[in-house]
Amino acid sequence: MSNPISGFSKLSKTQKIAWLSKNYFKENTQATHVLQRYWNSDTALQKLHDDFIENTVSNYYLPLGIAPNFLVNNDLYAIPMVIEESSVVAAASNAAKFWLDKGGFTTNVISTTKNGQVHINFFGDTKDMTAFFSVVKPILIASISQVEKNMKKRGGGLLDIQLIDSTNSLKGFYQLHCTFETLDAMGANFINTCLEKFAQTIEREAKKFKAFISSQTYPEVVMSILSNYTPECVVRASVSCHVDLLTQKDMEGYVFAQKIVRAIAIAKATPRRAVTHNKGIMNGIDAVILATGNDFRAVEAAVHAYASKDGQYSSLTHGSIENDIFTMWIEIPLALGTVGGLTSLHPLVGFAFDLLQKPNATKLMQLVAVAGLAQNFAALRSLVTTGIQKGHMKMHLMNILNGIQATDTEKASAVDHFTAKQISHSAVISFVEQLRA
Numbered sequence: 001m002s003n004p005i006s007g008f009s010k011l012s013k014t015q016k017i018a019w020l021s022k023n024y025f026k027e028n029t030q031a032t033h034v035l036q037r038y039w040n041s042d043t044a045l046q047k048l049h050d051d052f053i054e055n056t057v058s059n060y061y062l063p064l065g066i067a068p069n070f071l072v073n074n075d076l077y078a079i080p081m082v083i084e085e086s087s088v089v090a091a092a093s094n095a096a097k098f099w100l101d102k103g104g105f106t107t108n109v110i111s112t113t114k115n116g117q118v119h120i121n122f123f124g125d126t127k128d129m130t131a132f133f134s135v136v137k138p139i140l141i142a143s144i145s146q147v148e149k150n151m152k153k154r155g156g157g158l159l160d161i162q163l164i165d166s167t168n169s170l171k172g173f174y175q176l177h178c179t180f181e182t183l184d185a186m187g188a189n190f191i192n193t194c195l196e197k198f199a200q201t202i203e204r205e206a207k208k209f210k211a212f213i214s215s216q217t218y219p220e221v222v223m224s225i226l227s228n229y230t231p232e233c234v235v236r237a238s239v240s241c242h243v244d245l246l247t248q249k250d251m252e253g254y255v256f257a258q259k260i261v262r263a264i265a266i267a268k269a270t271p272r273r274a275v276t277h278n279k280g281i282m283n284g285i286d287a288v289i290l291a292t293g294n295d296f297r298a299v300e301a302a303v304h305a306y307a308s309k310d311g312q313y314s315s316l317t318h319g320s321i322e323n324d325i326f327t328m329w330i331e332i333p334l335a336l337g338t339v340g341g342l343t344s345l346h347p348l349v350g351f352a353f354d355l356l357q358k359p360n361a362t363k364l365m366q367l368v369a370v371a372g373l374a375q376n377f378a379a380l381r382s383l384v385t386t387g388i389q390k391g392h393m394k395m396h397l398m399n400i401l402n403g404i405q406a407t408d409t410e411k412a413s414a415v416d417h418f419t420a421k422q423i424s425h426s427a428v429i430s431f432v433e434q435l436r437a
């Protein structure tokens, strides 16, 4: 085990790697070599990446793939996806192609309100707190006039502040629940700055409020932070067609449609299936979120909380057959930004935005929702017909071959051989061993 180090962040990148090598790799040069192999020879680009976080020692690559042929509200998109899982981009592309001649995807943004809270302790009389809030509310609003000036000019800003008495859930707990419109910004910085201003204002004004002075009981701010749960920032995407158009190789369209609807019902009925069902949706969503430089942790947290909004963790997608029309849709909260954060810094994010025709935040919400719906349709389509392993292993074949350092000729023979055969890890290895023998 190594000794603790202080001042690690002050070391140069080379010194940091030397320290790692000495303390964790017995000075073995292999580890250093791996880290250095991923340095970018363009020093300006490397510096940009170094500065994204603290203690950068190298870059961690993930593939950027493209899923073309997405018809969304009659416009055609090629969607950028950053993901390591072999079959995700292929599945998205298949789903896009499948729906291309059936009207494509239809989307609409239901709402775009973000929110944050100032969490407050107050152990006095609720009536005093309510009276204080009605006095302080206009002062709170005025206190952020400078902060929200630019946002307001563009049509956004603070929407409202409410006092929420949460003393039934936790003794002495009140919240200032604040709602915002942050337009094309994800809004975290803007919201947190406003909330911290509110917190200072609350504490300052409370000291002057007569009822608090006479009871000698003052509200105390515990913390101020945006909420990543954004159930008022919601987008919907759907696909729909006559069941006859859904006919599969060995399955009638109506039967296939029923199976998809049933698969969704199963995800609604049991969290064990819902988690995997939604994981498949997030394969598509996270990949676009990463490609567009947005915060996938925030999106994941919001989406899964939303999946539980009715009291049980459930499917994020829905399906129906009415008068022989099959419809499948997704409704999810997505707080995204197309300005700020990484969006203007990372050159590949710039590429992704150009590819998507410079979307604003609401357009991006729609495209991300489409990617999630497409991914779910593709997964369910496989699951209720061939099973997922066939397509998944086909895409995974190259990883198995790379894992055993197969040559190009061996790879070509393997791809040829396994076109009509079942792929498994052991089958691929024994095939290549035979070739080598």
Ligand code: MEV
Residues within 6 Å of the ligand: 085, 276, 277, 278, 279, 280, 281, 283, 379, 380, 383, 388
């Ligand atoms: C695999 O990454 C995703 C799936 O398991 C999703 C699902 O089961 O719906 C195929």
